[in-house]
Amino acid sequence: MTEVEAKKPQESLQNRLAQVVELLHRHKLVEDLTHRQEGQHHDRVESLVHRQNLAELQRKLDELHSADVAHILEALPLDDRLTVWQLVKVERDGDILLEVSDAVRETLLADMDDHEILAAARDMDADELADLASELPRDVVHELMESLDAQQRERVRSALSYEEGQVGALMDFEMVTIREDVSLEVVLRYLRRLKELPGHTDKLFVVDYDGVLKGVLPVKRLLVNDPEKLVSEVMATDPVSFHPDEDGYDAAQAFERYDLISSPVVDKNGKLIGRLTIDEMVDLIREESESEVLNMAGLREEEDIFASVWKSLRNRWAWLAINLVTAFMASRVIGLFEDSIEKLVALAALMPIVAGIGGNSGNQTITMIVRAMALDQVSTGNTSRLIRKELGVGLVNGIVWGGVIGVVAYLLYDSWSLGVVMTAAMVLNLLLAALMGVLIPMTLVRMGRDPALGASVMITAVTDSGGFFIFLGLASLFLL
Amino acid sequence: MTEVEAKKPQESLQNRLAQVVELLHRHKLVEDLTHRQEGQHHDRVESLVHRQNLAELQRKLDELHSADVAHILEALPLDDRLTVWQLVKVERDGDILLEVSDAVRETLLADMDDHEILAAARDMDADELADLASELPRDVVHELMESLDAQQRERVRSALSYEEGQVGALMDFEMVTIREDVSLEVVLRYLRRLKELPGHTDKLFVVDYDGVLKGVLPVKRLLVNDPEKLVSEVMATDPVSFHPDEDGYDAAQAFERYDLISSPVVDKNGKLIGRLTIDEMVDLIREESESEVLNMAGLREEEDIFASVWKSLRNRWAWLAINLVTAFMASRVIGLFEDSIEKLVALAALMPIVAGIGGNSGNQTITMIVRAMALDQVSTGNTSRLIRKELGVGLVNGIVWGGVIGVVAYLLYDSWSLGVVMTAAMVLNLLLAALMGVLIPMTLVRMGRDPALGASVMITAVTDSGGFFIFLGLASLFLL
Numbered sequence: 001m002t003e004v005e006a007k008k009p010q011e012s013l014q015n016r017l018a019q020v021v022e023l024l025h026r027h028k029l030v031e032d033l034t035h036r037q038e039g040q041h042h043d044r045v046e047s048l049v050h051r052q053n054l055a056e057l058q059r060k061l062d063e064l065h066s067a068d069v070a071h072i073l074e075a076l077p078l079d080d081r082l083t084v085w086q087l088v089k090v091e092r093d094g095d096i097l098l099e100v101s102d103a104v105r106e107t108l109l110a111d112m113d114d115h116e117i118l119a120a121a122r123d124m125d126a127d128e129l130a131d132l133a134s135e136l137p138r139d140v141v142h143e144l145m146e147s148l149d150a151q152q153r154e155r156v157r158s159a160l161s162y163e164e165g166q167v168g169a170l171m172d173f174e175m176v177t178i179r180e181d182v183s184l185e186v187v188l189r190y191l192r193r194l195k196e197l198p199g200h201t202d203k204l205f206v207v208d209y210d211g212v213l214k215g216v217l218p219v220k221r222l223l224v225n226d227p228e229k230l231v232s233e234v235m236a237t238d239p240v241s242f243h244p245d246e247d248g249y250d251a252a253q254a255f256e257r258y259d260l261i262s263s264p265v266v267d268k269n270g271k272l273i274g275r276l277t278i279d280e281m282v283d284l285i286r287e288e289s290e291s292e293v294l295n296m297a298g299l300r301e302e303e304d305i306f307a308s309v310w311k312s313l314r315n316r317w318a319w320l321a322i323n324l325v326t327a328f329m330a331s332r333v334i335g336l337f338e339d340s341i342e343k344l345v346a347l348a349a350l351m352p353i354v355a356g357i358g359g360n361s362g363n364q365t366i367t368m369i370v371r372a373m374a375l376d377q378v379s380t381g382n383t384s385r386l387i388r389k390e391l392g393v394g395l396v397n398g399i400v401w402g403g404v405i406g407v408v409a410y411l412l413y414d415s416w417s418l419g420v421v422m423t424a425a426m427v428l429n430l431l432l433a434a435l436m437g438v439l440i441p442m443t444l445v446r447m448g449r450d451p452a453l454g455a456s457v458m459i460t461a462v463t464d465s466g467g468f469f470i471f472l473g474l475a476s477l478f479l480l
Numbered sequence: 481m482t483e484v485e486a487k488k489p490q491e492s493l494q495n496r497l498a499q500v501v502e503l504l505h506r507h508k509l510v511e512d513l514t515h516r517q518e519g520q521h522h523d524r525v526e527s528l529v530h531r532q533n534l535a536e537l538q539r540k541l542d543e544l545h546s547a548d549v550a551h552i553l554e555a556l557p558l559d560d561r562l563t564v565w566q567l568v569k570v571e572r573d574g575d576i577l578l579e580v581s582d583a584v585r586e587t588l589l590a591d592m593d594d595h596e597i598l599a600a601a602r603d604m605d606a607d608e609l610a611d612l613a614s615e616l617p618r619d620v621v622h623e624l625m626e627s628l629d630a631q632q633r634e635r636v637r638s639a640l641s642y643e644e645g646q647v648g649a650l651m652d653f654e655m656v657t658i659r660e661d662v663s664l665e666v667v668l669r670y671l672r673r674l675k676e677l678p679g680h681t682d683k684l685f686v687v688d689y690d691g692v693l694k695g696v697l698p699v700k701r702l703l704v705n706d707p708e709k710l711v712s713e714v715m716a717t718d719p720v721s722f723h724p725d726e727d728g729y730d731a732a733q734a735f736e737r738y739d740l741i742s743s744p745v746v747d748k749n750g751k752l753i754g755r756l757t758i759d760e761m762v763d764l765i766r767e768e769s770e771s772e773v774l775n776m777a778g779l780r781e782e783e784d785i786f787a788s789v790w791k792s793l794r795n796r797w798a799w800l801a802i803n804l805v806t807a808f809m810a811s812r813v814i815g816l817f818e819d820s821i822e823k824l825v826a827l828a829a830l831m832p833i834v835a836g837i838g839g840n841s842g843n844q845t846i847t848m849i850v851r852a853m854a855l856d857q858v859s860t861g862n863t864s865r866l867i868r869k870e871l872g873v874g875l876v877n878g879i880v881w882g883g884v885i886g887v888v889a890y891l892l893y894d895s896w897s898l899g900v901v902m903t904a905a906m907v908l909n910l911l912l913a914a915l916m917g918v919l920i921p922m923t924l925v926r927m928g929r930d931p932a933l934g935a936s937v938m939i940t941a942v943t944d945s946g947g948f949f950i951f952l953g954l955a956s957l958f959l960l
Binding site: 220258307321323342392408 | 494497545547548551554555557668671672674675676677679680681682699700702703704705706735736737738739741758759762763765766769770772773774776777778779785786787789792793796797799800801803804806807808810811812814815818821822825826827828829830831832833835836837839840841843844847848849851852855856857858862865866869872873876877881884885888892936937940944948
């Protein structure tokens with residue numbers, strides 16, 4: 001889409017959000033009044049104020065960069081969000097739709113009719129259309145495709161043929177290609193004729209007559225080298241490139257490691273078919289770390305914070321249900337020892353300590369391992385070493401904190417044997433937490449799943465049931 | 481430092497890591513043999529094989545990009561890591577030290593003598609030196625500073641005067657500056673004389689004779705415009721710029737929003753003093769999301785996964801200790817109701833279900849809120865709305881899952897009143913979890929702390945103690 005030069009934010013984003021909220025409040029106050037006094041002669045005055053407020057809000061919005069408007073839409077509850085959305089100039093709709101999160105985009109699209117959606121999508125590039133296509137009404141997509149030329153239509157189809165997260169679905173098609181047998185002078189003249197270069201053009205792609213990638217000419221080299229030189233003398237012949245079926249996150253990590261800004265995408269015959277740019281990769285890096293956080297807590301996907309209660313329930317119910325099952329199992333473990341608890345009720349008060357500290361410690365271990373896995377630092381070769389280390393940490397923690405709580409138990413219930421059982425149970429449960437903290441994510445990965453998936457729920461399940469069993473078991477054996 | 485053109489990775493990073501590990505294993509096998517048969521005539525044969533293995537490993541390492549060597553060092557246990565480190569060519573030491581994480585850098589520096597460190601740091605830029613300075617021995621830093629010219633020394637001092645995470649500590653000094661009253665032709669000739677441009681040069685900085693920033697000339701515009709035009713006609717006069725005392729993460733978010741590659745840093749008089757580049761910003765975005773994950777689990781900082789047990793303990797003990805206190809409090813809550821439990825031992829088996837589901841649900845809420853706060857989507861104006869929504873989710877979840885578990889409790893213990901108490905306790909505890917899931921991070925932020933800090937430990941503390949109190953309290957009131 002058209003590129004807007006970002007301007008220096010004179011005020012922080014939080015400030016601008018606050019201003020919009022303030023204008024919205026004023027607007028709503030007036031609206032309430034108008035409503036209440038309907039049919040009276042105050043009417044006209046109020047609707048004037050009303051219009052003035054909206055005009056001021058609109059002026060405010062017009063000054064803002066599309067990305068900032070998108071941010072403000074994200075931070076507003078549904079009704080306010082739609083009020084703001086209706087005030088945004090039609091020609092900016094497309095830019096803003098591309099900036100907002102999926103959850104918010106859905107709410108905005110639901111508020112637009114087909115005609116408006118078509119207008120917003122008309123200026124989009126093929127890759128942008130492909131990103132949005134799945135969320136648009138079928139006949140709108142159909143009409144849009146009709147309006148494209150053959151090459152653009154082919155590109156949309158190609159982008160749609162890849163799975164979300166694959167390089168092919170992330171690439172754009174805004175490449176500047178040149179031949180290797182021309183001089184830099186010719187390249188410079190060619191660029192001048194283009195009038196405008198695509199965003200993130202830090203290199204030009206050198207292709208032969210069949211479109212096969214021969215190398216890249218970094219703009220930096222174009223600028224510092226003698227214009228008489230040939231492209232072939234100056235270009236880099238072995239650049240980092242990607243295939244469309246590669247995993248996008250792997251590409252993002254390569255961008256991060258090699259400090260790339262753009263990179264060619266080639267098919268299996270070496271033909272240039274698109275390019276990746278750092279802005280898409282940054283989005284991916286952020287999404288990936290977010291899904292790690294969400295997955296660990298047992299949330300399925302990003303949730304618009306003002307989503308309806310119903311939507312939130314759908315997002316959260318699955319892991320809560322699993323948690324219900326694991327909690328029930330822990331409860332049955334306790335049920336096995338009801339006789340012991342009846343004889344020594346102190347056990348009921350002490351058992352959650354063993355389970356709780358085990359859960360906390362296990363969560364620390366699993367968080368470390370999931371993080372290391374996300375950074376590709378864990379190979380199967382070093383599993384046993386990791387387990388040994390975590391067992392070491394668990395052992396020391398068990399002895400130290402188990403010792404402390406053992407002494408406390410002795411002081412509270414005046415029974416040294418209860419204290420010893422408490423300490424022993426803590427040591428054993430922390431060892432269990434360490435072991436499972438390594439094995440759970442490893443097993444998930446071996447099963448081809450995300451290692452963070454519900455990691456927290458699972459480790460807590462183990463340390464709860466395990467902790468109750470160990471503590472009550474030891475107590476039944478040695479105290480009763 | 482000198483720029484290495486990244487080459488296409490022929491094999492995945494995981495593969496290369498596996499190869500290095502394989503070579504290391506072979507090396508160690510031979511070493512073990514040599515050790516065992518010391519003094520025998522096999523010696524020479526084995527040390528030949530030994531040398532061949534190491535030579536092959538070295539060849540492998542020489543082929544790799546510095547960032548990849550850094551990655552491999554991260555993924556190796558300490559002894560292997562040092563073996564590899566000693567095989568790396570001296571002239572690459574500096575690049576690699578800048579790529580590895582703080583935890584790993586410490587282990588590498590500990591293995592180098594002052595002379596080696598000096599050699600590695602000699603080619604670094606001022607901003608890179610400043611990044612490393614705090615980790616280097618005092619006299620090495622002193623000697624390094626002596627070897628710099630006045631401008632460089634001033635730059636290192638300036639960078640060191642800012643706190644970690646401030647823009648001033650993140651900026652580099654590799655700016656290409658031009659005047660506004662020259663033609664693009666002159667600029668192009670000037671660039672050719674420079675022979676090389678700094679990495680991430682997507683724009684040139686236009687300054688007046690006092691060094692005050694007048695605008696930026698995007699390289700894209702330089703390339704497509706008529707060379708006869710003046711810089712002042714083509715430049716962007718109101719670019720996004722930053723102040724050295726701004727928060728780096730805010731700058732990173734601006735880079736993300738406005739798709740920036742580089743951006744000027746100016747002092748309060750508008751004088752250009754440095755620039756920020758996207759690569760540093762990407763690192764910051766990653767670090768920020770990592771610290772969010774770690775903070776939620778109660779880990780203080782990134783931990784090298786092969787860190788010693790002792791180091792891991794130091795990283796983890798603080799939140800475990802806090803957890804011990806909260807677990808003890810929960811235990812005392814149960815202690816209050818020991819009489820009730822003695823009378824109805826089923827309470828002991830059922831109470832962890834109420835606490836556990838509350839904890840899970842509270843963790844879901846707090847994760848959502850912390851994420852929204854990290855993205856600046858939560859303003860104080862919408863607290864009450866968020867609380868209402870989360871209470872709604874908690875209420876429905878409480879009725880549904882509390883109902884299920886109430887029925888199960890009735891079936892298990894054949895007491896419908898026990899089932900009703902169970903359901904009521906679940907509803908109340910989930911409402912508590914929802915309320916505290918919003919209020920805890922909000923309060924932390926108002927206190928000027930990181931909202932993720934130990935969020936998980938705190939919400940669990942509330943839902944445990946609260947859950948036990950609500951359930952046992954209701955049971956004592958209505959069942960006994």
